[in-house]
Structures are given as C-alpha cells and as structure tokens.
C-alpha cells in the first residue's frame with residue numbers, strides 16, 4: 001500500500017506537484033528544496049475543521065511545525081487560529097494581519113519579556129505549565145495593569161505510544177503539571193489578581209496514531225473538570241492540543257479523526273466549554289516534499305550508499321526520531337527495474353546523516369532527483385547551517401503555479417552575524 005496523496009502524481013513518468021513537474025522546480029530553484037502544496041494544506045485544515053465542526057472549535061495551527069509566512073497566510077485565509085511557543089512566533093503571525101486574540105501562547109519557558117509582549121498584544125490564552133510560570137505571569141500582568149487569561153496545562157499521565165522524544169503527557173516529561181500540582185495552583189489563582197483562570201490544556205504528544213491514548217486522556221480530563229467545577233472553579237475553555245498522527249510509512253494509517261473528534265467534542269459539550277485544538281503536523285506534514293539530487297552512488301562492502309545533496313541539516317527527523325520518510329524517484333522507474341537495499345545519505349560529516357537506511361530502491365544515477373515525502377512539518381524549521389551549509393529554498397505550489405516563499409541562503413548569510421575582533425582582522 002502506498003501513501004496516497006492527491007497532489008502527487010506521475011505524469012509522463014515524471015512526478016508532479018499539483019501538475020508542476022518536480023524536475024522543473026529543481027531546474028528553476030535548485031536543490032535541495034522544500035516544496036509545499038497549497039491545495040494539500042487547505043484540504044488538511046478543512047478535514048480537521050470538519051471533523052470537529054459540531055463543537056465549533058478554534059483550530060489553532062501549531063506554528064512551530066512550519067512557520068513560513070506563506071503557510072501562515074494560507075491558514076489565516078482559512079480562518080485558522082495559531083498556537084505559538086515564543087513571542088517571535090507571535091510577531092510572525094501578527095505580521096500577516098492575524099490578531100492576537102486568535103493566538104494561544106504555549107511553552108514551558110516563557111520569559112518575562114515574552115509575557116509582556118503577548119499581554120500587550122492581547123493573546124487569547126496563555127497555557128501555563130508551572131507555579132513559577134504562573135507567579136511570573138501574575139507579576140508581569142500586574143506591572144502593566146493587565147489580566148492574563150490562563151489555561152493550566154495538565155499532564156494526564158497517558159502513554160501516547162509514540163517516539164519517546166515526542167511524548168509529552170507522562171510524568172517524566174518536562175511538560176504540564178500533575179493533577180495534584182494543578183489542583184494546588186488552581187486554588188491559588190484567585191489570590192493572583194493578574195491571572196484569570198479560563199480553562200485546561202492537555203496535549204499528550206505528537207504523531208499519535210491510535211485512538212486509545214486520546215480516549216484515556218479524555219477520561220482523565222473529564223473527571224478532573226468535574227472535580228474542579230464541583231470545587232467552585234468554573235471553566236470556559238478546553239484545549240485538547242494537537243498530535244494527530246500522519247502516515248509516514250506505506251504500511252501506516254493516519255489517525256482516523258472521526259472517533260477522537262466525537263469523544264473530544266462530546267467532552268467539551270458536556271461541560272459547556274469552548275474547544276481549542278492545536279494541530280501542526282497533520283496540517284502541514286503531508287503537504288511538503290523535500291527534493292534532493294543524487295550526487296554519487298558508492299558501493300560499500302555490505303550495500304550501496306546513495307549520496308544526495310540533501311542532509312540532516314535540512315531533514316533532522318531521521319537522526320533525531322528514527323523517523324521514516326517515504327522516498328520516491330522523480331523519474332518513474334520501470335516496474336521491471338531491480339530494487340536493492342540502500343542507505344540514502346547526505347554529505348554531512350556525521351554517521352547520523354541519513355534520510356533512509358536499508359531502503360529498497362532502484363539504484364539511481366548521478367543527477368537523478370528523489371522526493372522525500374511528508375517533509376512539511378518539523379523539517380525546514382529545524383534546519384541548521386552545520387558544515388556551512390546554506391539553508392535551502394522553499395517553494396509553494398498554488399493553483400498550478402510555483403512561488404518562491406523562502407530564498408536559498410547564500411554564502412554571505414553564513415557569516416553575516418559573525419563579529420571579527422579588531423586584533424584578529
């Protein structure tokens with residue numbers, strides 16, 4: 001079974017993005033290159049919006065997944081809200097004309113300056129993750145005569161059964177608070193004049209493919225809300241986070257949102273709460289492709305290495321999370337051509353620099369193009385300049401037209417911020 005994507009199609013043996021051949025994009029913009037399909041972004045946003053429609057949620061796109069301004073603008077035009085984790089992310093979204101009251105400010109380490117900026121801009125809700133953060137937010141709000149609307153992030157202690165680096169709802173993770181700690185904080189909020197308790201926040205992890213962790217989290221949150229309301233703490237909002245898993249592997253199935261949406265909407269309705277969601281990966285992940293060109297094929301003692309011009313500097317996910325990304329040849333290979341197990345690796349001086357290990361592929365030729373799928377989320381935003389590699393360009397294909405949405409960094413960009421002391425000139 002292959003990973004079906006409406007925007008990807010072979011036309012005359014050439015892989016295309018919404019009708020535009022990847023070979024033409026490589027010719028015009030160079031490689032390595034990120035390519036996004038606007039139609040796929042819109043479809044993914046609408047699918048989530050529709051699934052949860054009965055609760056009329058604020059779907060707040062998680063900007064960290066991919067903060068490119070063109071993507072933010074597409075989602076702005078769809079009516080999305082935004083989940084931000086820094087005041088700079090807030091500014092990026094403000095720049096597109098979205099008002100701060102459509103933004104949720106999350107993150108465990110907000111600085112006083114960021115809190116001030118977000119309060120002045122008027123963000124809709126702060127997700128608060130510790131008593132120390134609540135105390136600081138209270139002080140900052142009081143110092144500028146504002147009241148911060150807060151949701152307490154609880155840690156439902158649910159195992160999201162995802163990679164350990166992207167699970168967030170267990171007691172050993174740095175995120176959220178135990179129910180005990182949350183109880184204590186919530187009862188002290190009435191004594192903090194700079195804070196107004198609005199609701200609860202629970203995000204248990206990313207890339208969750210099964211219903212069960214969500215079901216467990218719904219159970220914990222339901223009970224906890226009941227307890228808080230009975231204790232005289234009325235709530236207004238329920239933020240259920242994001243984390244909806246996508247199918248990276250040909251054998252995987254993306255999380256079927258219907259069941260999760262049903263139980264989460266029912267929970268919000270039962271308690272009369274406004275629902276907020278923070279999906280990132282499920283909107284932008286499948287809509288992006290990382291396009292890379294083969295430099296050499298090197299025949300190692302045990303297997304061939306396909307050495308490409310893209311690397312862990314742009315696609316850190318395989319090294320960081322053992323992530324699997326499907327790889328397709330841009331020029332369709334004949335079904336009769338022999339396939340062998342290869343490692344697809346980049347030119348960076350690290351053994352962890354690979355895009356795929358032991359992947360069955362038709363051996364390409366030098367100069368051939370490969371498309372690495374599902375590269376829209378947590379790829380370009382995590383890119384680095386390691387080995388003095390300029391970050392790649394990014395292109396958006398919208399309605400059959402390719403638009404440059406981030407230019408390729410130049411050699412000058414690499415040392416733009418360095419300062420040479422006079423005595424070393």
Ligand SMILES: Cc1ncc(COP(=O)(O)O)c(C=O)c1O
Nearest residue numbers: 062203206242243278279280281
């Ligand atoms: C608090 C919070 N909300 C939303 C997200 C977005 O998650 P995803 O991109 O998996 O939907 C994350 C990412 O881990 C997160 O930490």
